[in-house]
Amino acid sequence: MDELEFLKKDWKRQEADLPKVSGDAIYKMIHKRSSSLMKWILYVSIFEFILWTAINILTTNKDTWESLQKIHLFEFEIITLLLQYAVLGFFIYLFYKNYKEVQTTDNTRHLMNRILKVRRTVNFYVAYNLILMFVIGLVVFFAMLFFDPDFEKVMVTAPDGSQTLPLAFIALIIGGLVVFLFLLWLFYKLLYGILLKRLKRNYKELNKLELRD
Template identity: 25%
Template sequence: MPEFDLDSFKKTWQEQPVQQKYDNNEILQMLNRKSRNYVKYIFWISVFEFILFSVMGLFYFFKGEETNGFLNVLEKLGAEKTPEIENTFDNIYMILKILSLIITAYFVYKFYQNYRKIRIEENLKGLITRIIQFKRTVNAFILISILLLVAFTSIFTVFIIYSLNSQNIEPKNSDLTIFIIGVILTTGLSILLIWLYYRLVYGIIMKKLDKNLIQLKEIDSQEI
């Protein structure tokens, strides 16, 4: 009986060609399906956000809490509560809310559109392009959400200053300083919370989508 050579056996086994479990077409189909699912998740999250913000906006608008909070700030700065100020603020608030909902609805539609396109896309390069476009849409949505917050705060601040000037009121330096610092801190904290929210909720899904994109590009380079 010949002597068994373990080292020779290991060398022979290592030199054997490794058979791929899946071919590129099967991998492409799996990545396509996963990518569609990730885009679908973000679409449904955005739908939930749109519905939640719409309900909250209507609730607080009819309850009048935004107006009350606004008037409290004005009164602390020495301004007088007048029907004209209330009506003007209500109109500005309504316009900004409607604008915000329109922009959110637009991105919900864009996410759905991207999902539909990826769903029927079979071409490899086309799929890569769709994913890249989707990533840009998500980044634009996050950026515009932050810009909307800054716009809301800026208009709110300008209107307070305008209301004070229209009544010829000069608030104390200490009150004005506290107000400005409060606006800056509140805006900064809100931006941080928005960034953390999108980083956690959208970021987890986008990381997985990025992995798919890397694999798709590898398959594309092999075909070339």
């Protein structure tokens, strides 16, 4: 049985032959678990930093840079990479700060506020990355549309001489972008979702504890 659940049930028991557990003991257990979860959020963010760095190194070569230059996205790619690392580094700092601050939290209300702040920070970080990837996807699409000569092969020429992209091709691009964003969301759900769910459960337990007091 989970140690916290045992303490909660033991606290509720009224039998005289069983020891009573104080609300303070319950708080200390939740505080310990919350601190551990925030530490793991910090570790996960560091892992993500290393993962994206490895992916960038393994997928970037001379041909990649030449392709980006051909569609006039070389500078855009550099700026985007710097922005990604800067933002991720900033959030790693926030996760570290939250972890250190929660260790010195000494009452239920402060711990509840800290848990809410951590959850908001993680959710904002995930939303930021999804929006950024969506914007990057659109920029790359339009850059290829205007500057990549290979796109001319899929253009449809109207009787008046104008060229347009087939609706099926546009739907394929949009569908591919949606699938990518969904997979990225699942990736973040796997990385942070379980930890946030457990923090939410801790928050609910703290709320019950405060109401009892």
